[in-house]
């Protein structure tokens with residue numbers, strides 16, 4: 001299942017520039033994501049985090065730059081081709097198909113990439129055993145945290161080797177956030193690489209092997225998550241002061 005070279009970046013983003021209509025949003029983003037890591041992108045509202053994730057996922061076409069996944073240029077590919085390589089975007093929010101069962105929601109995830117479905121389902125239920133008893137229930141009746149589990153599980157059912165998570169903790173209480181952090185660590189151990197963008201900066205940086213601060217569409221700081229959490233510039237930009245981590 002895992003054929004990544006630990007000595008090569010899994011994802012290499014080089015001089016990425018993205019515009020909406022003619023308005024530049026990401027100007028020159030360059031970074032690598034190494035296999036089997038949890039990588040975080042943090043930054044102020046509107047800095048360009050979601051835009052970068054969507055460009056990697058093939059949902060937005062860059063105006064300049066390169067995106068290489070396992071050395072394959074993916075910046076000109078359609079979303080379906082990017083997914084079939086194992087790069088899967090999980091949008092923010094808790095959107096499920098409410099009238100479909102949890103099982104059917106997960107099957108939708110596997111629609112574009114149908115190999116290894118039983119193996120993927122085992123991984124999902126090992127991460128989120130609470131879904132086991134809800135498999136035949138309508139997804140609309142799940143709690144917010146459970147719906148979020150289904151959206152993440154759909155990404156895994158699509159065969160993600162690189163999971164792009166957009167604000168995964170949005171709207172979740174501290175206990176559920178903790179639950180997701182341990183699921184992320186289990187996922188990393190199972191060979192999935194995670195690129196996480198979001199607002200829950202302290203929580204995300206504490207679990208991040210590598211993290212980037214994005215400001216105005218460019219990367220202004222990078223390092224291990226717990227280290228950059230101590231950085232004065234980051235604290236000033238994101239917390240407005242320099243609190244204790």
Ligand SMILES: Nc1ncnc2c1ncn2[C@@H]1O[C@H](COP(=O)(O)OP(=O)(O)OP(=O)(O)O)[C@@H](O)[C@H]1O
Pocket residue numbers: 020021025043044045046047048049050051052198199
């Ligand atoms: N579809 C769009 N059309 C035009 N402008 C957009 C569009 N989507 C985002 N933008 C703008 O691009 C900029 C970057 O947005 P983006 O969502 O990537 O930032 P972000 O860092 O993810 O922000 P947040 O943390 O608030 O989610 C913002 O100024 C936003 O208003």
